[in-house]
Amino acid sequence: MTPHGVVETPVFMPVGTRGTVRSLGPDDLAAAGSQIVLANTYHLFTRPGHALIRELGGLHRFMAWPGPILTDSGGFQVWSLSKFRTIDEEGVRFRSPLDGAMHALSPEVSVEIQHALGADVIHPLDEFLAHPATREDTERSLDRTLRWARRAQAAHARGPGGGQARPGGQALFGIVQGGAYADVRVRAAGETVALGFDGYAIGGMAVGEPKPIMYELTATVAAVLPAGQPRYLMGVGKPEDLVESVALGIDMFDCVLPTRNARNGQSFTWDGPLTIKQARYERDASPLDRECACYACRHFSRAYLRHLFMADELLAYRLLSLHNVHFFHALMAAMRAAVDAGAFEPFRARFFARYAVSSEAGPRENISASEA
């Protein structure tokens, strides 16, 4: 339950980096079955600025999305997008790639921005380490992330400055870091839970570590997290990752994959990824996925979508994005139904028997400045 509605889990959150899920409007998102969208604090902070969004009534009104919104803290984006950055105990300083201006992001400023945006779920600034990192660096970074988490809690408790009332019901999630070391992850989870948050995000995953390690670490952390609170695996992932992670007890996911891959001509089906530009689809009258009920599949053939894509028509990106987001939501809905029926393992077996797992690089392994 959030101030903007109930979220059924497990749930996939489309990524609305700059206050839009790329080519999809809120009408498209609602039709695709989106319950909650993610927006990036870093991107909205650098453009158009959180003060402007607050002045215009907050992010929900600005982007005309009436449902729940989750924002990250901006830490990951500073790490991945800013070439010039310095990190110390106070926070991070970075030069905006947009206009070269210097910005400072501290745990307090990050919370202040997220208060201004008015998201339903917000996050404390965390420090991010490249993979692989030494144990010593990982431990030191974790300690800082935990100190920053306490500062974020204090800032959140104080609420926005200037005499304004604290936005009602914004949830603050803790972020569990700890790199690729299982015992450090266990300590991270324990100490984050001890601080007490409304939910728990697992950060620093899908950054280049082998998939089995990712699943193992996720399982390790999930075992420490409290059963009654949401568990969010940040930045994950591919359909197969979602299925495996739900099996490990994860409730929430976000990833740019459905929209980014759409722009590269890749769609997702129950049989696996489908690359629309392949010549074999040139005269194919069937929809992207015969079982899909999305607007694109109800109206258009693969041949038409291929034509649009080959002709660089903007409608191609919207229709493929719409389908992909719809597919991700349909996958989550199928998993929710399987969980409710107490039949998740049979579902998982059926899914992997049919879905042709792609060997391409994961979403975070090839970070693009435009959407990470």
Add this chain to the structure above:
Amino acid sequence: MTPHGVVETPVFMPVGTRGTVRSLGPDDLAAAGSQIVLANTYHLFTRPGHALIRELGGLHRFMAWPGPILTDSGGFQVWSLSKFRTIDEEGVRFRSPLDGAMHALSPEVSVEIQHALGADVIHPLDEFLAHPATREDTERSLDRTLRWARRAQAAHARGPGGGQARPGGQALFGIVQGGAYADVRVRAAGETVALGFDGYAIGGMAVGEPKPIMYELTATVAAVLPAGQPRYLMGVGKPEDLVESVALGIDMFDCVLPTRNARNGQSFTWDGPLTIKQARYERDASPLDRECACYACRHFSRAYLRHLFMADELLAYRLLSLHNVHFFHALMAAMRAAVDAGAFEPFRARFFARYAVSSEAGPRENISASEA
């Protein structure tokens, strides 16, 4: 009345060059109030090919647009888009800019393509002259266009080859050429009408001639055309051109302006064009046009649309296109109501008292290969 429904005139037709009105899907077009869309024979001929579209059930099904479709003959696009072309009595030969392949387009082939596409209104191949042209060249070109029109009529009467039945109810319009010479235009109109078509298009306008000349020639031609049949002014135009041309008795229009200018950040309002990237809209909470009922105006502020446009977000193009197409249709609906009420002149006076006419170049004066 067409095989795919009634069209109320005067009407504006959005341009779906390659079988899509750029970023707008058929759902968007229906919501914007589109009655009939235009598609370009030249573009669909060179990609994906009319045989493929016929095989997939025709253009209506291919692009999932259930309403009427009008196609041009391809003549104008060969003239404007192909660097390498030769024209003789048989037809035009040109090298496709897409793949360098040589294509031949004759009056018979143009009709065959349009039969395959299955448009509700089709056109005969016409010869196109650059403005300005000498009287002698204009006369000679007109005579060829008239001979080609007779060949197109014969091909249309024969119907598609291979034993197939002729597509039901496809209307064939005649095209009135004649350049910038009023008396040649009068002869063109008279001889085209004498051939007998389902409607009459006025071609070769808005190609660089001064606006007063365009209006004068349009009036001259309109006076010769039969009262009970549709009159279509090809490639026109700006809102002010639509109002002036309806005053001259024109029923049908098409132009890339609403979608092309949207991609450049220009929207149209009852007060005149509005350039969304201007700094003055940075914190503007009002919609593009307070009187507009389109999806964009009902949900988004100028500030949000400006943010999307400055961030190069695809949603900006869709929302501005949606608004612009909606505005053009609302303008036509207002003119229909004024005509029905016998009050067109007061409407026209009110329109020009408020609408700030832009001094920018017209739609055809800066032909882009991507959309002309």
